[in-house]
Amino acid sequence: MSRRTTTQSAPxxxxxxxxxxxxxxxxxxxxxxxxxxxxxxxxxxxEAIDRLGYSPNRAARNLRTRxxxxxxxxxxxxxxxxxxxxxxxxxxxxxxxxxxxxxxxxLFTADDQEDPVDGYDELLRSAAVDAFVVTDTYRGTPHSAxxxxxxxxxxxxxxxxxxxxxxxxxxxxxxxxxxxLAVDHLVGRGHRRVAWxxxxxxxxxxxxxxxxxxxxxxxxxxSTTQLSARGEDTLEFGxxxxxxxxxxxxxxxxxxxxxxxxxxxxxxxxxERGLRxxxxxxxxxxxxxxxxxxxxxxxxxVRQPLEQVAVELVGFLGDLLAHRxxxxxxxxxxxxxxxxxxx
Amino acid sequence: MSRRTTTQSAPxxxxxxxxxxxxxxxxxxxxxxxxxxxxxxxxxxxEAIDRLGYSPNRAARNLRTRxxxxxxxxxxxxxxxxxxxxxxxxxxxxxxxxxxxxxxxxLFTADDQEDPVDGYDELLRSAAVDAFVVTDTYRGTPHSAxxxxxxxxxxxxxxxxxxxxxxxxxxxxxxxxxxxLAVDHLVGRGHRRVAWxxxxxxxxxxxxxxxxxxxxxxxxxxSTTQLSARGEDTLEFGxxxxxxxxxxxxxxxxxxxxxxxxxxxxxxxxxERGLRxxxxxxxxxxxxxxxxxxxxxxxxxVRQPLEQVAVELVGFLGDLLAHRxxxxxxxxxxxxxxxxxxx
DNA sequence: GGGCATCATTTGATCGTTCCAGAGGGAGAC
DNA sequence: GTCTCCCTCTGGAACGATCAAATGATGCCC
Numbered sequence: 001m002s003r004r005t006t007t008q009s010a011p012x013x014x015x016x017x018x019x020x021x022x023x024x025x026x027x028x029x030x031x032x033x034x035x036x037x038x039x040x041x042x043x044x045x046x047e048a049i050d051r052l053g054y055s056p057n058r059a060a061r062n063l064r065t066r067x068x069x070x071x072x073x074x075x076x077x078x079x080x081x082x083x084x085x086x087x088x089x090x091x092x093x094x095x096x097x098x099x100x101x102x103x104x105x106x107l108f109t110a111d112d113q114e115d116p117v118d119g120y121d122e123l124l125r126s127a128a129v130d131a132f133v134v135t136d137t138y139r140g141t142p143h144s145a146x147x148x149x150x151x152x153x154x155x156x157x158x159x160x161x162x163x164x165x166x167x168x169x170x171x172x173x174x175x176x177x178x179x180x181l182a183v184d185h186l187v188g189r190g191h192r193r194v195a196w197x198x199x200x201x202x203x204x205x206x207x208x209x210x211x212x213x214x215x216x217x218x219x220x221x222x223s224t225t226q227l228s229a230r231g232e233d234t235l236e237f238g239x240x241x242x243x244x245x246x247x248x249x250x251x252x253x254x255x256x257x258x259x260x261x262x263x264x265x266x267x268x269x270x271x272e273r274g275l276r277x278x279x280x281x282x283x284x285x286x287x288x289x290x291x292x293x294x295x296x297x298x299x300x301x302v303r304q305p306l307e308q309v310a311v312e313l314v315g316f317l318g319d320l321l322a323h324r325x326x327x328x329x330x331x332x333x334x335x336x337x338x339x340x341x342x343x
Numbered sequence: 344m345s346r347r348t349t350t351q352s353a354p355x356x357x358x359x360x361x362x363x364x365x366x367x368x369x370x371x372x373x374x375x376x377x378x379x380x381x382x383x384x385x386x387x388x389x390e391a392i393d394r395l396g397y398s399p400n401r402a403a404r405n406l407r408t409r410x411x412x413x414x415x416x417x418x419x420x421x422x423x424x425x426x427x428x429x430x431x432x433x434x435x436x437x438x439x440x441x442x443x444x445x446x447x448x449x450l451f452t453a454d455d456q457e458d459p460v461d462g463y464d465e466l467l468r469s470a471a472v473d474a475f476v477v478t479d480t481y482r483g484t485p486h487s488a489x490x491x492x493x494x495x496x497x498x499x500x501x502x503x504x505x506x507x508x509x510x511x512x513x514x515x516x517x518x519x520x521x522x523x524l525a526v527d528h529l530v531g532r533g534h535r536r537v538a539w540x541x542x543x544x545x546x547x548x549x550x551x552x553x554x555x556x557x558x559x560x561x562x563x564x565x566s567t568t569q570l571s572a573r574g575e576d577t578l579e580f581g582x583x584x585x586x587x588x589x590x591x592x593x594x595x596x597x598x599x600x601x602x603x604x605x606x607x608x609x610x611x612x613x614x615e616r617g618l619r620x621x622x623x624x625x626x627x628x629x630x631x632x633x634x635x636x637x638x639x640x641x642x643x644x645v646r647q648p649l650e651q652v653a654v655e656l657v658g659f660l661g662d663l664l665a666h667r668x669x670x671x672x673x674x675x676x677x678x679x680x681x682x683x684x685x686x
Numbered sequence: 687g688g689g690c691a692t693c694a695t696t697t698g699a700t701c702g703t704t705c706c707a708g709a710g711g712g713a714g715a716c
Numbered sequence: 717g718t719c720t721c722c723c724t725c726t727g728g729a730a731c732g733a734t735c736a737a738a739t740g741a742t743g744c745c746c
Contacts, residue, residue, distance in 0.1 A: 010468060012732055023696045028734060038694065055468035059411065060732035062402035063701050070449070075438055085633055088431035095418055095450045104471070106413070107438045107448045125353060125398035128447070235637055264637040271639045290428055291634040294578055294607040296614045355702055366726045371704060381724065403702035406731050 011052040020048035031056060062127070070106045071098065071317060072129040074119060077109065085289045086304070087135065090157065093310035094133060101314055105133075117146045124152055130321055133157065133313060144168060155316045157309055159330060161204040169316035169329040171309050175205060175286070178302035178335035179212030179256060182284040185300075185337055186254045187220050191282060195227040195252035197241045197262050206230075206258050209286065213256055227252055231262075238265020246273065254282035254343070260289045263299055267342070282343040297341030304335050354395040363391035374399060405470070413449045414441065414660060415472040417462055420452065428632045429647070430478065433500065436653035437476060444657060448476075460489045467495055473664055476500065476656060487511060498659045500652055502673060504547040512659035512672040514652050518548060518629070521645035521678035522555030522599060525627040528643075528680055529597045530563050534625060538570040538595035540584045540605050549573075549601050552629065556599055570595055574605075581608020589616065597625035597686070603632045603644055610638070610685070625686040640684030647678050 017024045022045060029036045030045040037045070048054075062068045073091065095105050106129055110118035116136075120143075123129050132154040134143045147154050148168055160166035186194050196213045199206030210228070217224045226248055229241035238257065242265065245252055257263035263285030267277055275281050278297050285292050288303035312331050319326050360367045365388060372379045373388040380388070391397075405411045416437065418430070438448050449472055453461035459479075463486075466472050475497040477486045490497050491511055503509035529537050539556045542549030553571070560567045569591055572584035581600065585608065588595055600606035606628030610620055618624050621640050628635050631646035655674050662669050 010470075013734095014732080024732090025697080025734080026695060029695085032734080036694075041694080053468065055465055057406070057732050058469045058471045059402050059405035059409075060701090061734075063400070063406050063703085063732080064734045066402075066701075068402065075435060077435060077439060084435075085428060085431070088428070088434075091431075091434075091450070092418060092420060092427075095452050096420060099452050099454070105450045107434070107450060109438050109442050111442070122398055125396065126401045127353075128401045261637065264639070268639040289633070291632075291637050294604065294634050295638060296607070296611040356704095357702080367702090368704080368727080369725060372725085375704080379724075384724080400702050403731090404704075406702080406733085407704045409731075 010057075011054040012057065016045070016048050016052055016054050019052060020045045066127065067130050067321070068127060069102055070104050070129045072106050072108055072120070072123050072132045074132070074134070075107050075109060076113060085291070086287050086306070090135065090306045090310065093307045094313070096307070097310040097314040101318060103130075103314070103317070116143045120147060120152060121150070131155070131317055133317070153320055155313045155320065157313060158205075159332070167329060169313075169320060169326055171312045171316070171331045171333065173304045173309065174332045174334050175209040175302075176212035176215075178286065178304075178337070179209045180216045181335070181337040182256045182286075182300075182302055183213055183216040183220070185339065186256070186282055186284065186343060187216075187222070189282065189343065191254040192222055193227065193250060193252040194222070194254045194256060195229070195245050196224070196256055196258075197229050197231075197238055197245075197266060198258040199233060200230050209258050226250065233259055233261055235261055235265040235268065238262035239269045240265070242266040242269035246275075252281075254284070256284050258286055260285035260287045260292045260299065260301055263301070264291065264295070267295070267299070277342040284337075284343055288338050292338075293340075300340045300343040301338050302335050303338045305333050308333055353400075354397040355400065356397075359388070359391050359395055359397050362395060363388045409470065410473050410664070411470060412445055413447050413472045415449050415451055415463070415466050415475045417475070417477070418450050418452060419456060428634070429630050429649075433478065433649045433653065436650045437656070439650070440653040440657040444661060446473075446657070446660070459486045463490060463495060464493070474498070474660055476660070487513075496663055498656050498663065500656060501548075502675070510672060512656075512663060512669055514655045514659070514674045514676065516647040516652065517675050517677050518552040518645075519555035519558075521629065521647075521680070522552045523559045524678070524680040525599045525629075525643075525645055526556055526559040526563070528682065529599070529625055529627065529686060530559075530565070532625065532686065534597040535565055536570065536593060536595045537565065537597045537599060538572070538588050539567070539599055539601075540572050540574075540581055540588075540609060541601040542576060543573050552601050569593065576602055576604055578604055578608040578611065581605035582612045583608070585609040585612035589618075595624075597627075599627050601629055603628035603630045603635045603642065606642055606644070607634060607638070610642070620685040627680075627686055631681050635681075635683075643683045643686040644681050645678050646681045648676050651676055 013024045013027050016027045020027065022041065026037065026041065027045055030042055034042055098105055108119050108123060112118045120132060130153065132152065134147065134154050135157040136143065144156055144160050144166060145163060148166065154168060156168060156170040159170050159172040183194060194217060196210055198210045201207060214224055229245060231237035231241060242255065255266050257266060263283055266283050270277050270281055277283050283299065285299045285301040288301040292299035292301045316326065356367045356370050359370045363370065365384065369380065369384065370388055373385055377385055441448055451462050451466060455461045463475060473496065475495065477497050478500040479486065487499055487503050487509060488506060491509065497511060499511060499513040502513050502515040526537060537560060539553055541553045544550060557567055572588060574580035574584060585598065598609050600609060606626055609626050613620050613624055620626050626642065628642045628644040631644040635642035635644045659669065
């Protein structure tokens, strides 16, 4: 057994090399390209590594390889609504997917919340992260253009709506198809007057989801006139919209909502009017938030496959950082419908 | 204007030094101890930095200073319940608090979810993080003993319940006081038979909260017999417990619950029985989750000051990493009561 | 047995920063 | 004038890993 020159500090490559009786580079190869070593040497090095409890120093590795093996994710302040809870589920899924790839997720916030690109530059220039995951599932992804322009490597959760020139990898969920599932489900249960409660026209995601409602209703031979409301993503708007729709000539018997938050508003109105969700009137939300699941009665909702989104994004990240060509940089996943008591 | 030797790659200290006509070390000092420089030199260096858009390379700095300026936070897989949503609010608060300190939050998951200390070792040995924030707000903090034993620097959200020898910094929320707020509130509204729906006895946090109920009820001269139920943290348990309590001889007129999840179960039972929350029977939850806020009727709930918890923890982190003495390593914060429609 | 390709391993340089010791220059004291 | 001190700044070394190229060992063929 050879003596360790260092007594207190953590073992380094050199320590391991001495212990195993090989050179530094051989230890490095044992870690990074084990197939270069003769099996018996590899075993000897491995043993030394285990004995010393060695882990390569990340800072040194990062410096030499010019890579940090970190991906940045900007989390904006805790607005407590279902949008954020969706985001949180996504963060978990992302951390889970990166686990096996050797990457880690670094969270950051902008100093100036209004600036969509604040915070990215500094992290990239200082080589703190290799790339970013950008998410803006509600407004589209306005960051994208800026980041692409500056040559920042990133993958996006959310498609580049207007921008046909975008060439960054992205993954998105087919909101339109999700709403179609909801409409089919409701029509299958005998509903013919199915209302839409959505966002303002400038929200491209909202319009995409709405188009699922419009088209599917027409495919079923049903009318959509007088059955649509638009507003912000708040519980209050949902409540207001439901009131207005219920007061109209031909009140709807079902509501498809652009988000769970809005759906909760609809439920509140039904409650106030003594209408029983799932019996008198059906309601379907979007996002399958915790709030939807624990509500009484539990809310039927469109569920985004966030776990799969994360896996695909991490796959793209790997390609991007290895400079592998990405033939088809966009991927659209299909959501499912979690049927519960309100429909 | 001096010529840049490097054309493509990012500017380094040497680039800036050349540009400003000083040595590398002077640029380094301009960043780390500006008071060492003569004002005009400092200005010249600053100008060069701005002109070149220089940011110090973190890997190199980390290597030399043996510090990564990252704190690790283990997030376990997305169990979709209110406990997790609490955790998410905390993550946001933590990222926000670290923002001004130059620290960033690195998320990781364990390979083996059952092992409470898996994942920590490797990150620390590889110098990927300087310290950890550990959270286990439901079961107490079993990690603490292990981590402390191995000399891992960390701060905890949650007090070291049994362990009086623990010397790591921690911050916790006074659950007992929170429940007392709830009891006072309900008694003030005329309730005399206030039930407790809580966790099993081995959950120390649950017992702490419960003690608030027991003691406060007695202080008000009210009985607690036949008014307590214990079980897991699920909606189903809450529903079952409420049924049993309502079927007893002297049915309670109010429920104080150990969590929002459990409270949602109670609300479900009330709904099934046609009892109106807030009118016939009062309900108070714990955590002030989104689900509580958007429920109809909205749930009164005890709110933990997570933002403040995060600030205190980051303060402790700073002390810990600067090796400043920490005279009083524990801090207990007081929650508030968010009064809503169910009480 | 010499020549030559192949495999396994080593050696020296390098990434970009901070630490450390010391150099230069001006002010003040004698 | 020169000695000392202090302030400002500089140059070399080091952090711990990987890259690129050189070296030694091995086998094969004629």
